[in-house]
Amino acid sequence: MSILAYIETWEGKFKKTSFEAAAFASKLAAEMGVEAHAVVLNAQDDPSVLGQYGISKVFSAGDAGDFNNYVWSNTLVNVAKESGAKGLIISGTFGGKMILPLAAVAFDAGLVTNISDFPSSVSPLIVRRSAFSSKGFVDYEVKTERFVLSIIPNGIGLPEAKEAAAEVQTVAAVKDGVAEVKVLDVDRVKGKIPLPEAEMVVSAGRGLKDASNWNLIEDLAEALGASTACSKPVSDMGWRPHSEHVGQTGIAINPNLYIAIGISGAIQHLAGVSASKKIVVINTDNEAPFFKAADYGIVGDAFEVVPKLTEAIRKFKADN
Numbered sequence: 001m002s003i004l005a006y007i008e009t010w011e012g013k014f015k016k017t018s019f020e021a022a023a024f025a026s027k028l029a030a031e032m033g034v035e036a037h038a039v040v041l042n043a044q045d046d047p048s049v050l051g052q053y054g055i056s057k058v059f060s061a062g063d064a065g066d067f068n069n070y071v072w073s074n075t076l077v078n079v080a081k082e083s084g085a086k087g088l089i090i091s092g093t094f095g096g097k098m099i100l101p102l103a104a105v106a107f108d109a110g111l112v113t114n115i116s117d118f119p120s121s122v123s124p125l126i127v128r129r130s131a132f133s134s135k136g137f138v139d140y141e142v143k144t145e146r147f148v149l150s151i152i153p154n155g156i157g158l159p160e161a162k163e164a165a166a167e168v169q170t171v172a173a174v175k176d177g178v179a180e181v182k183v184l185d186v187d188r189v190k191g192k193i194p195l196p197e198a199e200m201v202v203s204a205g206r207g208l209k210d211a212s213n214w215n216l217i218e219d220l221a222e223a224l225g226a227s228t229a230c231s232k233p234v235s236d237m238g239w240r241p242h243s244e245h246v247g248q249t250g251i252a253i254n255p256n257l258y259i260a261i262g263i264s265g266a267i268q269h270l271a272g273v274s275a276s277k278k279i280v281v282i283n284t285d286n287e288a289p290f291f292k293a294a295d296y297g298i299v300g301d302a303f304e305v306v307p308k309l310t311e312a313i314r315k316f317k318a319d320n
C-alpha cells in the first residue's frame, strides 16, 4: 500500500510544486503507515533526489514523448494500480489540472481539488479545500477507498530537504489507444519565475497610468527578486502581457508577499490574490477596497513611494 505523488517536470527539470506534492504525499503516507512513492515522466533531473522529500521509490517513464494528458494520466494510474497505491497527490498546476479528472475516473477514486492544508485527520480522511475564490474553506471527508487529492501550488510549503535517495524503477509510458498529440510550439515567458511558483510578486494596476511607467514596478521586483503581475485592465490594454494577469479570470497565486500598486482591489482581482500570505497595498485613495484585505498599507502616490521603497530595499540588501 502506498501514496503516490505525481512529479511534474518542465523541460525535464522538477518543478518546485512537484517537491511540494512529494512532501505532502510522504507526510500523508507516514501518518497512514504506508510507503510514499512517486511517478515522473520524461525526467532529466535525477529522480532519486525525491528521497530528500521522503519518497522511497520513484517510477520513472522516460519514453512518454510530447505532453499528452491521456498518456500521462494512463501511465500514472497504471503505476498506481500495479503498485497498490490508495491515493494520488497532484499539484493543481496548469499541467496537473489537465490530468486530475482523467486520473480520478481511471483510478475509480474520489477527487478533492484545491487543498490548502494538510489533512486534519487521516482516519477518516478529512481534507480542507479553499472555496469561493479563496474567501472560504470547506472540510471534506473522503469516503471512497481510493482518492486523488490536488494541492494548491505554493500553498502548503516545503519542508527542509533531508539527506536521502529514493530507489528508481524504470517503467514504460502507457500510450495504447491514445491519439498522438504533437506539440508544435510552446510560448513561454522567459527568464522569470512562473507566477504560481513565485514567493514574492509585485503587481500594478491602472493607477500606473501608462505602460511606459512599468520600469518602477520592474525595478522594485528586481530589487526584491520578485515576479511581476498586473490587473486585468492593464493586460487588456496591452500595457503588460496576459501571462501577468492575476485574478478570477487570470492566474491565481499564493506568494509569501504580494505588493499591489495602484490597484483598487475589485472582488475579481482579490479572487486570485487573497490567498497571499502577506499583502502590501500602495494606493492614493485611502478608501480603496484593497486596504481591507491588506496586512500593510501605504496611502500615497506610487510615483513617489515606489522609488523610495526600491532604494530602501537595495540599501538594506547592500548593508546586510
Ligand SMILES: Cc1cc2nc3c(=O)[nH]c(=O)nc-3n(C[C@H](O)[C@H](O)[C@H](O)COP(=O)(O)OP(=O)(O)OC[C@H]3O[C@@H](n4cnc5c(N)ncnc54)[C@H](O)[C@@H]3O)c2cc1C
Binding pocket: 204, 205, 206, 207, 208, 230, 231, 232, 233, 234, 245, 246, 247, 248, 249, 250, 261, 262, 263, 264, 265, 266, 267, 268, 269, 272, 282, 283, 284, 285, 288, 300, 301, 302, 303
Ligand atoms: C467577469 C469579470 C472578471 C474580472 N476578472 C478580473 C481579474 O481576473 N483580475 C482583475 O484584476 N480584474 C478583473 N476584473 C476587473 C475588475 O472588476 C476591476 O475592474 C479591475 O481589477 C480594476 O483594475 P485596477 O485596479 O487596475 O484599476 P482601477 O479600478 O481603475 O483602480 C486603479 C487604482 O489606482 C489608484 N491610483 C491612481 N493613481 C495612483 C497613484 N499615482 N498611485 C497609487 N495609486 C493610484 C486608484 O486610487 C485606484 O484605486 C473582472 C471583471 C469582471 C466583470
